[in-house]
Amino acid sequence: MAVSRKDHRGYALRNGECQRSDGRYSYSYTNRDRKRITVYAPDLISLRKKEQQIRRDLEDGLSPDRIERLTVNQVFDSYINQKYDLKATTKTNYLYTYDHFVRDSFGRRRLADVRYSDVKRFYYSLMNEKGFKPATVDNVHTLLHPAFQMAVRDGYIRVNPAAGVMGEIKKSHVWVKEKRRSLTIAEQKAFMNYLFENHEYQGWKPIITVLIGTGMRIGECLGLRWEDLDFENRTISINHSFVHRKVTGSEESLHINTPKTQAGNRMIPMIEQVYEAFLEEYQIQQITGFCIQEIEGYSGFVFTSSNGNVTLPEEVNRAIHAIVADYNKEESAKAKEERREPLLLPDFSAHHLRHTFCTRLCENESNLKVIQSVMGHKDIQTTMDIYADCTDDKKKEVIKTIEGKIFIM
Numbered sequence: 321m322a323v324s325r326k327d328h329r330g331y332a333l334r335n336g337e338c339q340r341s342d343g344r345y346s347y348s349y350t351n352r353d354r355k356r357i358t359v360y361a362p363d364l365i366s367l368r369k370k371e372q373q374i375r376r377d378l379e380d381g382l383s384p385d386r387i388e389r390l391t392v393n394q395v396f397d398s399y400i401n402q403k404y405d406l407k408a409t410t411k412t413n414y415l416y417t418y419d420h421f422v423r424d425s426f427g428r429r430r431l432a433d434v435r436y437s438d439v440k441r442f443y444y445s446l447m448n449e450k451g452f453k454p455a456t457v458d459n460v461h462t463l464l465h466p467a468f469q470m471a472v473r474d475g476y477i478r479v480n481p482a483a484g485v486m487g488e489i490k491k492s493h494v495w496v497k498e499k500r501r502s503l504t505i506a507e508q509k510a511f512m513n514y515l516f517e518n519h520e521y522q523g524w525k526p527i528i529t530v531l532i533g534t535g536m537r538i539g540e541c542l543g544l545r546w547e548d549l550d551f552e553n554r555t556i557s558i559n560h561s562f563v564h565r566k567v568t569g570s571e572e573s574l575h576i577n578t579p580k581t582q583a584g585n586r587m588i589p590m591i592e593q594v595y596e597a598f599l600e601e602y603q604i605q606q607i608t609g610f611c612i613q614e615i616e617g618y619s620g621f622v623f624t625s626s627n628g629n630v631t632l633p634e635e636v637n638r639a640i641h642a643i644v645a646d647y648n649k650e651e652s653a654k655a656k657e658e659r660r661e662p663l664l665l666p667d668f669s670a671h672h673l674r675h676t677f678c679t680r681l682c683e684n685e686s687n688l689k690v691i692q693s694v695m696g697h698k699d700i701q702t703t704m705d706i707y708a709d710c711t712d713d714k715k716k717e718v719i720k721t722i723e724g725k726i727f728i729m
Contacts, residue, residue, distance in 0.1 A: 329581055331364060338372075347371050352378070352475075359388075390476060392434060392464075393427040399467040402522070406436045409563050409577055417459050421446065430473060435597050443485060461486050467684065502672065502679035503665075508532070510663055514647045524639045526604070527623050527631065529597035531670055534588050535677035535695055538633045539563055540668040543576060544622040549598060554590040561617065564632050574630070576616045583698045598622070635670045644668070675706070682710035 326332055327339040336348045345367040348358045359374070361367035396418060403411065418427070426442045446452045446460065462706065467480040472480050487536045489495055515521055515528060531541055534556065543562030550557070561584075563575040590598070601622060605611075611624035623631040644665045655662035674695075681691055692703040 327364065334371075335415075337367065347374070349374060349378070353518065382580060384526050388432065390431040390471075392429050392431055393423055395431055395471045395476070396422070396427065396463065396467045399470045400463075402470075407577060409565060409575060412565065412700065417456075418463050418567070421452070421456065421518075422464070422606075423462050431476060434468075436481050436483075436485065438481045439485045440488065443489055444494070457489075458486065463683075480630055482573050500672065500675045501666065501668075502670070502676040505680075506663060507665055508676060508680075510651070511643070511647065511665055514650075515643060517642070518646070520646075521639065521643055524636075524643070526597040526601040527636060528596055528640070528673070531592040531636075531673040532677055534592055535674045535681065537674060537696075538587070538636060539577070540584075540633055540696075541670075542621070542623055542633060542636070543618070545618065545620040546602075546622055547620060549597070549622070550592075551598070554595055556588040558584065558586050558588060558593075562615070562621075562630060564634070576618050579696070583692070584696045586693060586696050587641055588694055633670065638671075640670060641667060678703075682707045 321621070322471075326342070327345070333339065337409065338346050338348070340346060341468055344360055344362055345364055346358050346360050347367055347370065348356055351357050359367075359370050377391055400411065400414060400418075400711070403414075406414070426438075443457050443461065446457050447454065461482065465480065465486075468477070468480045468482050473478050512532070514527075515525060527541065530536070531538070534541070536556075536558065539561035539691065540558050543560050548557045548559065549555075559578070561577045561579070563577050564573060565575070566573050605624065608626070609624075609628055611619070611630060612620040612628040613619070613621065613624075613630050621630045625631050625635065644667055648662075648664050651662045651664060678691070681694065685691055688700060688703050688707060691707065692698075693699055697703045
């Protein structure tokens with residue numbers, strides 16, 4: 321007959337339980353890897369609460385000993401290290417986002433303690449207390465949600481604490497996602513006229529014309545080689561992109577990326593102004609010299625700086641900012657002299673030129689699949705959102721034209 325064991329106060333101890341000489345209690349069990357694990361508690365009531373949780377976890381196929389030690393940071397690091405299909409630049413972007421917004425705060429929390437409300441509170445704090453934009457929170461969520469999902473599949477937690485959080489937040493009044501603004505027709509006209517008339521910025525005419533006349537991403541445009549241009553058929557082959565950024569595992573900051581999706585691999589027709597811009601750039605380089613730089617096996621780049629190297633994105637954006645600043649200064653003075661309201665330009669970047677092209681395209685083309693193909697949008701919803709904004713303005717124009725034609729008296 322088995323003899324029951326008791327603690328110092330006479331309470332019977334169960335299998336696996338023990339009271340130590342210092343008065344603390346312990347419970348030992350075998351984990352999923354058939355290793356003996358021991359947990360401790362200051363009293364028997366606390367110990368049995370732990371036992372209850374351990375037994376429940378084991379029955380559900382979880383690993384209670386690992387959960388006890390795991391942090392959110394460890395879960396994310398395990399997740400990102402197993403994303404073998406990620407491009408180096410994409411992985412670098414993910415790590416940058418996580419390290420800047422999660423790692424030193426929410427990332428230090430124990431995985432076992434994280435609940436739905438904790439994730440929601442963290443997302444709201446990023447927007448309300450730290451002032452980050454909704455797009456940033458969305459980016460954080462795209463990292464945390466799959467990392468937590470991996471932890472569910474690995475048997476560390478029962479449910480994903482991030483599941484459904486973004487859906488709830490996006491319905492709240494704080495979720496006001498800023499739309500990227502395109503130039504109006506008047507602003508676009510003013511900007512391009514100033515560019516063409518100002519001798520100081522003549523060297524930037526070709527690249528800015530190509531950007532606003534094709535809707536290419538800045539990396540796609542700067543990565544163009546002369547061999548990607550078909551002057552006979554007047555088409556541009558988009559098959560790679562130039563990246564200026566330090567990436568994980570590389571000492572170099574200049575890289576060539578192939579498109580992440582098939583949608584990014586596309587052919588863009590040249591309109592007349594773009595065709596002439598390429599010819600102008602070619603004629604300029606016949607005098608100043610062609611690009612001599614080679615990046616990861618790619619050479620013969622179309623747009624080159626005065627030193628013979630590829631033009632960098634920040635150089636283009638600095639030029640745009642300078643043009644806008646000079647235009648606004650002159651326009652303000654001219655408008656004051658002429659006693660009228662000035663037509664001032666917003667401060668914008670090269671990506672706004674892509675959005676401006678897409679807006680003009682949507683204003684003049686109703687076939688969404690054509691627009692999606694030219695822009696290289698992976699998701700048709702992106703195309704539809706821009707198209708919807710454009711058609712709102714078009715509706716106002718149409719209604720205005722029929723004013724006085726509906727009610728005929």
